[in-house]
Amino acid sequence: MKFAVVGHGFMGSRHVAMLNSFEELECAAVCDTDPGRLDGLDAKIKRYHDIDSLLADKTLNGVIIATPNKAHKEQVIKAAHAGKHIICEKPAAMSVADFDEMLRAANANKVVLTAHQQRRFDADFQTIKTAYDRKLLGEVYLIKSMLYGYNGNMHDWHIHVSEGGGMLLDWGVHLIDQILYLAGCPLKSLYADIRSVINVEVDDFYKIIMRFENNITAEIELGTYMLSDKPGWFPRHWYMCGNKGSMYVDKFEPEGKIVRTAKLLTDVRNQAGRYTGPTRSFGEPEEGLLLTEGLPHVSTAARDYFVNFINAMQGKEELLVKPEEIRTVLTVMEAVRESGRTMQSIPF
Numbered sequence: 001m002k003f004a005v006v007g008h009g010f011m012g013s014r015h016v017a018m019l020n021s022f023e024e025l026e027c028a029a030v031c032d033t034d035p036g037r038l039d040g041l042d043a044k045i046k047r048y049h050d051i052d053s054l055l056a057d058k059t060l061n062g063v064i065i066a067t068p069n070k071a072h073k074e075q076v077i078k079a080a081h082a083g084k085h086i087i088c089e090k091p092a093a094m095s096v097a098d099f100d101e102m103l104r105a106a107n108a109n110k111v112v113l114t115a116h117q118q119r120r121f122d123a124d125f126q127t128i129k130t131a132y133d134r135k136l137l138g139e140v141y142l143i144k145s146m147l148y149g150y151n152g153n154m155h156d157w158h159i160h161v162s163e164g165g166g167m168l169l170d171w172g173v174h175l176i177d178q179i180l181y182l183a184g185c186p187l188k189s190l191y192a193d194i195r196s197v198i199n200v201e202v203d204d205f206y207k208i209i210m211r212f213e214n215n216i217t218a219e220i221e222l223g224t225y226m227l228s229d230k231p232g233w234f235p236r237h238w239y240m241c242g243n244k245g246s247m248y249v250d251k252f253e254p255e256g257k258i259v260r261t262a263k264l265l266t267d268v269r270n271q272a273g274r275y276t277g278p279t280r281s282f283g284e285p286e287e288g289l290l291l292t293e294g295l296p297h298v299s300t301a302a303r304d305y306f307v308n309f310i311n312a313m314q315g316k317e318e319l320l321v322k323p324e325e326i327r328t329v330l331t332v333m334e335a336v337r338e339s340g341r342t343m344q345s346i347p348f
């Protein structure tokens with residue numbers, strides 16, 4: 001299948017390399033409005049400066065849209081009308097209403113539309129998902145997903161609302177998508193605090209608390225300016241608790257442990273002298289009480305997203321990132337903004 005990449009910046013250049021690493025795919029053309037961004041491309045890749053000329057190329061089966069967020073809607077609709085299958089960078093759209101228009105165009109022209117929500121294949125997330133799916137912690141009641149930065153300001157076009165900037169549209173898509181995919185059941189309600197702490201226009205901090213129908217509470221906490229000099233503080237952390245133990249997962253190439261207790265307190269009488277310190281319930285655990293196990297091993301790569309896409313195009317497996325799931329993530333993002341504005345929890 002011949003594909004084209006629209007927008008040859010940070011992500012577009014990665015897509016060119018990824019496409020060409022598959023036998024079944026070829027990056028045949030690239031489009032960027034900035035001519036300088038096309039320098040250095042392999043000579044056999046056709047170069048365009050506007051998407052209309054690129055889409056007129058009848059030999060192309062599909063496109064990857066990797067332009068700034070505000071351009072996605074118009075470009076996806078054009079690509080659908082030109083009969084091309086589409087992978088759109090995340091966030092596929094800036095609103096649910098925009099995505100509905102895009103999906104209508106894709107359905108009307110019988111082309112596949114999916115979003116590049118490839119962080120479902122990140123090793124840290126897959127580690128959490130494996131433990132959750134295998135019930136390694138028993139019945140899970142809490143999942144915390146955290147991402148902490150120190151730069152404060154976002155970069156490039158991400159600092160402008162009009163360009164589709166801000167951390168909810170940037171990382172929020174992935175973090176929400178991971179949690180929804182993991183929980184695998186409908187959301188009951190959500191409460192969120194979303195703020196601009198350092199950035200002038202766009203959001204750079206949010207805390208989202210989600211309660212699912214299976215009774216799990218999931219928390220997402222992200223900030224571009226959340227500092228500590230504790231070793232290993234930045235950038236990525238997970239913490240998951242069940243009734244058979246807890247688990248922490250740090251870093252994108254995950255490090256962490258499953259932690260259990262050798263025994264729970266069963267004879268609850270006469271505990272007055274049991275612990276030293278200011279509290280009997282939350283003091284340091286006695287020697288040998290905590291037992292640890294290594295994290296489950298996972299084998300995963302960003303490339304797996306494309307393997308699934310190719311198989312789905314050939315009818316060999318279901319598309320992993322489905323339009324209805326992309327739409328649900330966008331719906332949750334709108335609820336996050338509404339909850340932040342109203343300071344009320346939002347029912348689903």
Ligand SMILES: NC(=O)c1ccc[n+]([C@@H]2O[C@H](COP(=O)([O-])OP(=O)(O)OC[C@H]3O[C@@H](n4cnc5c(N)ncnc54)[C@H](O)[C@@H]3O)[C@@H](O)[C@H]2O)c1
Nearest residue numbers: 007008009010011012032033034037066067068069089090
């Ligand atoms: N899935 C991920 O992990 C991931 C990571 C980073 C970025 N992204 C997404 O990728 C998209 C691009 O982000 P980026 O960081 O690569 O941005 P970037 O600024 O590095 O690159 C964008 C490119 O698009 C070009 N461009 C702008 N308007 C255009 C138009 N109308 N037609 C053609 N080209 C145009 C720019 O000249 C630039 O070269 C965004 O939607 C972003 O959210 C996804």
